[in-house]
Amino acid sequence: MDTNDLAIELPSSKSLSNRWLVANHLAGGTMHLTRLSDSDDTRLLRQLLAQANRGGDNLYFCQNAGTVARFLMAVLAITPGSHLLSGDDRLRQRPMSPLIETLRSLGAKIECTTREGYLPVRIVGTPLDRRTATIDPSASSQFVSALLLIAPKMPAGLSLTMTARPASRPYIAMTCEILRQCGVGVRFSSNGRTIYVDHCDTFAPPKTITIERDWTAASYFFAAAALRPDLRIRLKSLALNSLQGDATTNEIFARLGVSCREVRQPYRRDVRSLTLTGGGERAKQITLSLIDNPDLMPTVAVACAALKVKATLRGLHNLGAKESDRLSAVSAELQRLGVRTIVSDGTLTIFPSTLRPKGAVQTYGDHRMAMAFAPLKLLFPSLEIENPEVVTKSFPTFWQQFNTLL
Numbered sequence: 001m002d003t004n005d006l007a008i009e010l011p012s013s014k015s016l017s018n019r020w021l022v023a024n025h026l027a028g029g030t031m032h033l034t035r036l037s038d039s040d041d042t043r044l045l046r047q048l049l050a051q052a053n054r055g056g057d058n059l060y061f062c063q064n065a066g067t068v069a070r071f072l073m074a075v076l077a078i079t080p081g082s083h084l085l086s087g088d089d090r091l092r093q094r095p096m097s098p099l100i101e102t103l104r105s106l107g108a109k110i111e112c113t114t115r116e117g118y119l120p121v122r123i124v125g126t127p128l129d130r131r132t133a134t135i136d137p138s139a140s141s142q143f144v145s146a147l148l149l150i151a152p153k154m155p156a157g158l159s160l161t162m163t164a165r166p167a168s169r170p171y172i173a174m175t176c177e178i179l180r181q182c183g184v185g186v187r188f189s190s191n192g193r194t195i196y197v198d199h200c201d202t203f204a205p206p207k208t209i210t211i212e213r214d215w216t217a218a219s220y221f222f223a224a225a226a227l228r229p230d231l232r233i234r235l236k237s238l239a240l241n242s243l244q245g246d247a248t249t250n251e252i253f254a255r256l257g258v259s260c261r262e263v264r265q266p267y268r269r270d271v272r273s274l275t276l277t278g279g280g281e282r283a284k285q286i287t288l289s290l291i292d293n294p295d296l297m298p299t300v301a302v303a304c305a306a307l308k309v310k311a312t313l314r315g316l317h318n319l320g321a322k323e324s325d326r327l328s329a330v331s332a333e334l335q336r337l338g339v340r341t342i343v344s345d346g347t348l349t350i351f352p353s354t355l356r357p358k359g360a361v362q363t364y365g366d367h368r369m370a371m372a373f374a375p376l377k378l379l380f381p382s383l384e385i386e387n388p389e390v391v392t393k394s395f396p397t398f399w400q401q402f403n404t405l406l
Contacts, residue, residue, distance in 0.1 A: 170245020
């Protein structure tokens with residue numbers, strides 16, 4: 001089979017794109033950002049940041065984009081004027097209290113207009129002149145990243161202490177590295193719980209930033225390789241050396257029989273692509289903590305179910321507050337397919353079962369549900385995915401790329 005027929009064009013990292021957009025906004029738009037994500041979330045953030053630059057319209061509607069809402073809340077807290085930040089019904093159910101309370105403790109003027117701790121909120125932009133704050137990051141690392149991104153613009157900088165283990169810790173490290181690349185001083189306390197960010201009058205970012213390809217998006221094709229060992233899949237412009245925590249996809253799927261090889265440009269050090277092949281030796285059962293990589297849970301869960309690998313996936317406590325109640329949704333849809341699962345105390349256990357597709361897979365309006373279950377179509381071509389268009393939130397061309405494998 002010709003590998004070129006299975007070349008996959010991944011989207012750019014949504015997480016990196018969104019952080020660089022905020023950094024560029026605060027730097028006065030001096031950077032040239034290339035290969036930005038074309039996801040719905042990134043397009044929305046660009047639009048709302050442009051609105052903040054223009055002034056005037058004070059309603060910022062974030063649809064169902066949690067990252068956009070949290071980053072914008074911090075940005076608007078230091079942006080002169082009166083702003084109303086809101087979103088759709090699902091976003092108004094998602095937790096914002098830790099970020100709201102910490103911003104208030106730093107001097108922000110934020111009023112919850114309907115229910116305390118939730119959107120919509122009225123924000124009156126003002127300088128945040130206090131330096132020290134604490135935050136509970138156990139529900140989302142985005143609370144921490146939102147504060148870190150605006151910290152250089154705070155008159156005294158920021159000393160932020162985390163009162164619990166953060167969810168998705170690699171995303172905090174990603175944010176810190178972006179600030180360092182912008183010339184901002186960032187350091188951690190010896191125990192790693194307090195982050196110090198220096199005040200910075202003038203950002204000194206690189207003139208051009210090229211966004212990495214998205215590792216979370218890559219995970220769906222690692223799953224495809226695990227399920228169909230006869231396929232050789234080439235992921236263009238993706239490198240193992242990455243700022244993204246979900247690059248651990250490679251290590252996880254190695255345990256499920258997928259090998260990964262970097263292909264480099266002739267006479268250059270640049271990575272041209274990763275080539276995936278399945279069919280290697282795989283574990284009969286795996287136990288993983290995904291507290292740092294919760295977005296990988298649906299992909300890993302579906303792959304293990306299809307391969308009849310017993311899986312115990314832990315550290316999933318905060319998945320009830322995603323675009324859907326993702327933990328319950330994955331369990332319910334696997335059970336619909338005939339797989340025995342147990343959900344208990346933030347842990348999903350999957351038992352070896354014979355898949356019996358019946359009816360359409362429900363996506364609950366969640367892009368990651370649609371993409372995680374898609375590899376099953378390689379085994380059951382008639383399997384239907386409900387509302388397949390939800391993938392545009394993070395990977396608009398997903399079905400076009402996935403159909404290359406069919």
